[in-house]
Amino acid sequence: MVETRLLKQFIAVAEELHFHRAAARLNMAQPPLSQAIARLEDRLGFQLFIRSKREVALTLAGSAFLETAYTTLNHLETGIQRARDVAGGVAGRLTVTTVSLAYYEPVLDALRQFRKSLPNVELVIQEMPSSHQVKALMTGNSDVAFMRHMPIPNSIRSRKVLEESILLALPIDHPSVNKRSLDLSDFAQEDFVFTPQALGPGYYHQLMALCETAGFYPRIKQEAAQLHTLVGLVASGFGIALLPECMANAVLNHKVAFCPLRPIGDDSNAVLGLYMNWHHDNASPLLTKFIGMIETHSERHSAQACQLDWTDST
Amino acid sequence: MVETRLLKQFIAVAEELHFHRAAARLNMAQPPLSQAIARLEDRLGFQLFIRSKREVALTLAGSAFLETAYTTLNHLETGIQRARDVAGGVAGRLTVTTVSLAYYEPVLDALRQFRKSLPNVELVIQEMPSSHQVKALMTGNSDVAFMRHMPIPNSIRSRKVLEESILLALPIDHPSVNKRSLDLSDFAQEDFVFTPQALGPGYYHQLMALCETAGFYPRIKQEAAQLHTLVGLVASGFGIALLPECMANAVLNHKVAFCPLRPIGDDSNAVLGLYMNWHHDNASPLLTKFIGMIETHSERHSAQACQLDWTDST
DNA sequence: TTCAGTAATACGCTGTGCATATCAAACTTG
DNA sequence: CAAGTTTGATATGCACAGCGTATTACTGAA
Missing domain, CATH: 1.10.10.10 (Winged helix-like DNA-binding domain superfamily/Winged helix DNA-binding domain)
Known part of the structure; x- marks a missing residue:
């Protein structure tokens, strides 16, 4: 030898x-x-x-x-x-999975900073439905997963990254558009467009629960997987939709109005959370760093967001 | 560690x-x-x-x-x-240098066999004048050198690879062409074409010595470095030339006749040797193998050559 | 609870690989 | 030309790295 x-x-x-x-x-x-x-x-x-x-x-x-x-x-x-x-933790690979519409500022900021401060780390980003993400976390195919619902397996740790209000998307010529605030219950008879239940069950069920609280079960006229598509459907007059705040910023569509809803009782269902999830056993130092960065950005951003909400509501 | x-x-x-x-x-x-x-x-x-x-x-x-x-x-x-x-000795590099006209069969055969039997060996072949070859052997830039004269430094080992007769090259219309055999002394008054003294001094001096034995100092009409060129000069009527046997085979020029000379006294100058040279301290196993191959091929070929000479002279 | 299976710990011993001392050869120098 | 210097090889003793055996400590299964 x-x-x-x-x-x-x-x-x-x-x-x-x-x-x-x-x-x-x-x-x-x-x-x-x-x-x-x-x-x-x-x-x-x-x-x-x-x-x-x-x-x-x-x-x-x-x-x-x-x-x-x-x-x-x-x-x-x-x-x-x-x-x-x-x-x-200054080299290696970190795999981040996300549902399609989780590209919010705190997340994007953290990704940018991560890439910049650890240039030797291969940062892999993959879009997939929530259920696949959970499997990916369990098998080690994913280090961090961004999705809307709290995952069930208790070997998975979660943290809420941000939350946003659910707005009612109406066609711009809808009679309720100019009202100061709306009650969801007033729209029980309207046609709705929704995401399919199969993808993103957390998201779907929460919106359903919101309607239930308002005292009705929505009549679903049309389904579409992409939230962007839903906005288009509202614009085309297929029906009205419940959508997260971010869609109002993301899509500058002059044919759709995004209106805040008046809280009904326990309004826990009126806000939509984005959660960061990771496997408890994952010892990657890159994961630790990533979580740290997300938390920093998330806090900074949510502080901003609160302030904006406050000025909006006055 | x-x-x-x-x-x-x-x-x-x-x-x-x-x-x-x-x-x-x-x-x-x-x-x-x-x-x-x-x-x-x-x-x-x-x-x-x-x-x-x-x-x-x-x-x-x-x-x-x-x-x-x-x-x-x-x-x-x-x-x-x-x-x-x-x-x-089944990998590495062997550098072979040679004067321009040393591409005879035993050498070529050995090179071919060497390349075939030791495919992992990088075989480098370089043409250069004799004096440069000697330097190359001394500095280790060359492993084997083929040239016409015996080199002087005694750290260099030599072996004669082959020898060939010197023939008299005459224009095809020269009156002596049809004679059975020629005496060099009969051509004392002819114009000669020669190689320059500077290149290949061994070659030059030997031919000079040959003329001297024949009792004259050749009148040199024109010089040319390449033996091929000399043949052309003879064909063009510039003069006659003393050339090694190989040129008769190599150049199928119908305007030039290659005639054997009758031996004069000690005819050691009437044959031209090709020598393989190497440095005594060169311990490369590739060198040993190469020398062995050359010797095998050289012996086989010289046996053949002798036989041909004999049939020619009858 | 006991038993089987796993890695870590304790301790003694062997052999690798080091240092010191010395040798043998070859070049240098007065 | 003889003594000194410089070079690598050899001889011998010793220290410790790294191995084996025996044992411990922990875990999961029967």
Whole structure:
């Protein structure tokens, strides 16, 4: 077995072509160095040096092996450093999954900052439905998952990243558009457009619960998976929709009005949360850092958001 | 210092994820293996495994380092094998230099065979004047040199590869063309074309000595460095020339006749030798093999050549 | 609760690999 | 040309790295 110690000793002798100087460089005496080289030659099965009594020269094979010695030690050293980086959380890979409409500022800010401050980290972002995300967290295919509902498995940790009001999206020519505030119960007889129940069950059920609180079960005229599509459907007069705040900013559609609803009793269902989730056993230091960054951005942003809400409501 | 032993032990544990089995695979007991891994982790500065009391798992950094361990050992092993090949003379590089017109069959045959039987050897062939070749041999820039004269430095070993007669090249309409054999002395008054003295001094002086033996000093009408050019000059009527046998085969020029000369006294100058030269201190096993091949081919060919000479002269 | 299976700890011993001392050869120098 | 210097190799003793055996400590299953 050729130990790295032998490689280093060989390199020293090959560079100095002088056992005494090489030994000095290695902080050892000359005789054991001679023995070490002899040992190495024995293990390799060929001569590395041609020793006249007076001077030392590399053989052809020795010269070839010198290259190998350099590259091997180099490669090892690089690999150690890289692994150390992974351990320290400044290298590696972090997989973030998200539902399609979770690209909010605090999330985007955190992603940007993460990429910038840890350039050696491969940041993988994948969109998928909530149910797939939960599986991905369990199997380790995902490190962080952004979705709307609290996941069930208790090996999963969650944190609310932000919350936003649910607004009623009306066609711009709807008679209620100019009212100061609306009661959802007044719209019991309207046609609704909704997301399908299959995708994002958390989102769907919450909106259903909201209607239930208002005392009716919505008549669903049309379903569409993408929230953008729902806005388009409202604009086209298919019906009205309940949508999160972000859609009012994201889509500058002059044919749709986004109106706040008057709270009804316990209004816990009138706000829609975005949750960051991760697996409890995931020990990746990158995950820790990412969570930290998200929390910072989330707090800063929610402070802003509150302020905006307040000015809006006055 | 991370020894290769530690890498191998780490790989065993990482593959088995089980200290007992890994230890068995390494033909050692479990406790020292545990110690070895602990030692490795200590030297690296980060955890490689997460040990619950019941099972072992790789950390992210451990997983990254496993790659490094594989590639490092692989690289080292490959390098050792390669250096071993160089030592055994089945890999490496052999530089052959030659004067421009030394492409005779035994040389070409040997080069072909060498390339075929040792495909991992880089065979470099360079043309240069004799004097440069001698320098190249001394500096190690050349392993084998083919040239016409015996080189002077006594650290250089030589071997005659082949010898060929010197023929008299006459224009096809020259009155002497049809004679059975010619005396060089009869051509004392003719114009000659020659190679310059500067290139190939051995060649030049030998031809001069040949004329001297014949009792005259040739009147040189024109010089040309390339033997091919000399043939052309003879064809154009510039004069006559003394040329080695090979030119009669190489150039199918119907305007020039190549006539054998009758030997005069000591005819040692009437044959032109091609010599293979190498440095005495050059220990390359490739050189040894090459010399062996050349000698084999040279002997076989010179036997053939003798036979041809004999049939020609009858 | 007991038992089987796992990794860690304790401790003694062996052999690798080091240092010191010395040798042998070859080049240098007065 | 002889003594000194510089070079790598050899001889010998010793320390400690790293192994084995015995044991412990913990976990999960019967």
